[in-house]
Amino acid sequence: MRAVVIRMESALLAIILTSIVALSFLMNGNATGITSTFIRSEYPSVDIPLNNKVFAVPRGYNAPQQVHITQGDYDGKAVIISWVTADKPGDSKVQYGTSEKKYEFSAKGVMTNYTFYHYKSGYIHHCLVDGLEYDTKYYYKIGNGDSSREFWFTTPPKIDPNSHYIFGIIGDLGQTFNSLSTLEHYMKSAGQAVLFVGDLSYADRYEYNDVGLRWDTWGRFVEQSTAYQSWMWSAGNHEIDYMPYMGEVTPFKNYLQRYATPYLASGSSNPLWYAIRRASAHIIVLSSYSPFVKYTPQWMWLEAELKRVDREKTPWLIVLMHVPIYNSNEAHYMEGESMRAVFESWFVQYKVDVVFAGHVHAYERSYRFSNIQYNVTSGYQYPVPDKSAPVYITVGDGGNQEGLAGRFRDPQPNYSAFREASYGHSTLELINRTHALYHWNRNDDGNKTAVDAFVLHNQYWGANHGKRKLEKHNVRKIMMDEIATH
Structure with missing residues (x-):
C-alpha cells in the first residue's frame, strides 16, 4: 500500500510541476510551443455499419x-x-x-x-x-x-462561485469506430455535462434519404450518454445541410428540428446562439455560420449578454464556437479570422477564461495571446502575449469519417502551445473560483491517454483580486484535495 501511495505522490508531483510550468507559459506567453510527433494508428475513418448494436432500435412498438x-x-x-x-x-x-x-x-x-x-x-x-x-x-x-x-x-449544483463541477468537451464526433472510442472514454471520465462544439452526425456526407437516416443513427448512437446528462449544443458546418440538388435550401433544418436549446432564457432571438449559467460557469455559445458583424442580431445579443455576466457569482467565463479563431493547422487555416476581428476585443475586455472550438480535426491549445492592436495602419500584424486574453483550445478530434488533420504549419506560431493530430476529448474541472484543472485525453487505440494537462487560473479573480501568483504548495493542496475527494 505504501508503494502505491509513493507512486501516486510521485505522479502527482510530476503533474504539479508540469502544471506550474504550463500555467506560467499560459500567463506570460513566452515559451516555445510543442508539436507532438505521436502517430495515431487509427481505425478506418468510415461510419459504423448500420447493423452494429450501437444503432439498435429499442425494443417495443413505438418505443x-x-x-x-x-x-x-x-x-x-x-x-x-x-x-x-x-x-x-x-x-x-x-x-x-x-x-x-x-x-x-x-x-x-x-x-x-x-x-x-x-x-x-x-x-x-x-x-x-x-x-x-x-x-x-x-x-x-x-x-x-x-x-x-x-x-x-x-441537476447541477446551485449557482455559486465555488461550485465544483466537471465539463466534458467534445467536437466533430460523427459515428465511426473512432467516434465510439471517444464517447466510451468520455463516459469513463467524471464528466457531469458536455460542452459540444459542433458537427454532430456528419449525415450531410450522405445523399437523399440517407441524410435523414444518418441523423437517426447518430441520435441512437449517442443516447448512451445524452439520455443521462445534459449536452450543451452548438452548431457546425455539417449541421447546415444546404443541399439544393435535393431541393433542400433551409439551413440547419435537421439540426433545429432535433436539438433544442434554451435560447429564449438568455434573450436570444435564435437557437443557434445563447447562454447558460451552470455551477460556477457562465457559458456563451456562438454561431460561426450566422451573421455576426456589427449590428446583426448575434452581435447585439452578445454585446448585451457579456454585460450580464456576474463574475462574483459565476467566475468562469467560457465561450463555445465551431470555427477556431487561432489555428495553426493547414486545415481551415484563417477561417476564423473574420469572427476574431469582430469579437476578440470583447473576449479580452471581459477576460474570457477559455474559448473552445472544433472544425479542425486535431487538437491544439494556445498561450494567452491577442491581436487586438492590429488595424490597417498600425503595422501590428502579429499576435502578442496578452495576460487578459483567453486560452484558445481546438477539440475537433471526436472521430468523424473525414479523418485527422495532420498537416500543421511550420514553423509553429508563437501563440501555439501544444498541437497533435489524434482523436480524443477534454475535461475541464472547475475546482473553485480561482483554479480549474484541464485535461486533453488522447484515444490511443482503445486506451484513454492524458496527454495535455494544466492548471487554469481564473482571469477575473486573478486580475481583480491580486491572486495571479500561483505557488507550488497551493497547487499541491488543490491536487491532493482532489485525490482525497475521489
Whole structure:
C-alpha cells in the first residue's frame, strides 16, 4: 500500500510541476510551443455499419429513441428532454421524480416532424421539465406501456462561485469506430455535462434519404450518454445541410428540428446562439455560420449578454464556437479570422477564461495571446502575449469519417502551445473560483491517454483580486484535495 501511495505522490508531483510550468507559459506567453510527433494508428475513418448494436432500435412498438437532454433554462433548474417515436406520435409526457420507479410529477411537451427530400422523420418530442432542485438526481420515464423507457439525470449544483463541477468537451464526433472510442472514454471520465462544439452526425456526407437516416443513427448512437446528462449544443458546418440538388435550401433544418436549446432564457432571438449559467460557469455559445458583424442580431445579443455576466457569482467565463479563431493547422487555416476581428476585443475586455472550438480535426491549445492592436495602419500584424486574453483550445478530434488533420504549419506560431493530430476529448474541472484543472485525453487505440494537462487560473479573480501568483504548495493542496475527494 505504501508503494502505491509513493507512486501516486510521485505522479502527482510530476503533474504539479508540469502544471506550474504550463500555467506560467499560459500567463506570460513566452515559451516555445510543442508539436507532438505521436502517430495515431487509427481505425478506418468510415461510419459504423448500420447493423452494429450501437444503432439498435429499442425494443417495443413505438418505443422512444434518440433520447437526449440539455439545460432548459438560464440557471440550471430545468432540462429539455427530447426523443423520437418512429411509428406514431404517442405521448409527449415526461413522468419524473427523485425516487426510482416513483414518478411524483409530470410535464407535457410538444411534438413535431418534418421531411427532408423524401425522408420523413419520426415524431420528435421536446419537453421542458422545470422547477427542479439543484444537485438532485431525478428519474424520468417516457413512452407508453411496455414500450416505455426509464432514465435518470442529476441537476447541477446551485449557482455559486465555488461550485465544483466537471465539463466534458467534445467536437466533430460523427459515428465511426473512432467516434465510439471517444464517447466510451468520455463516459469513463467524471464528466457531469458536455460542452459540444459542433458537427454532430456528419449525415450531410450522405445523399437523399440517407441524410435523414444518418441523423437517426447518430441520435441512437449517442443516447448512451445524452439520455443521462445534459449536452450543451452548438452548431457546425455539417449541421447546415444546404443541399439544393435535393431541393433542400433551409439551413440547419435537421439540426433545429432535433436539438433544442434554451435560447429564449438568455434573450436570444435564435437557437443557434445563447447562454447558460451552470455551477460556477457562465457559458456563451456562438454561431460561426450566422451573421455576426456589427449590428446583426448575434452581435447585439452578445454585446448585451457579456454585460450580464456576474463574475462574483459565476467566475468562469467560457465561450463555445465551431470555427477556431487561432489555428495553426493547414486545415481551415484563417477561417476564423473574420469572427476574431469582430469579437476578440470583447473576449479580452471581459477576460474570457477559455474559448473552445472544433472544425479542425486535431487538437491544439494556445498561450494567452491577442491581436487586438492590429488595424490597417498600425503595422501590428502579429499576435502578442496578452495576460487578459483567453486560452484558445481546438477539440475537433471526436472521430468523424473525414479523418485527422495532420498537416500543421511550420514553423509553429508563437501563440501555439501544444498541437497533435489524434482523436480524443477534454475535461475541464472547475475546482473553485480561482483554479480549474484541464485535461486533453488522447484515444490511443482503445486506451484513454492524458496527454495535455494544466492548471487554469481564473482571469477575473486573478486580475481583480491580486491572486495571479500561483505557488507550488497551493497547487499541491488543490491536487491532493482532489485525490482525497475521489
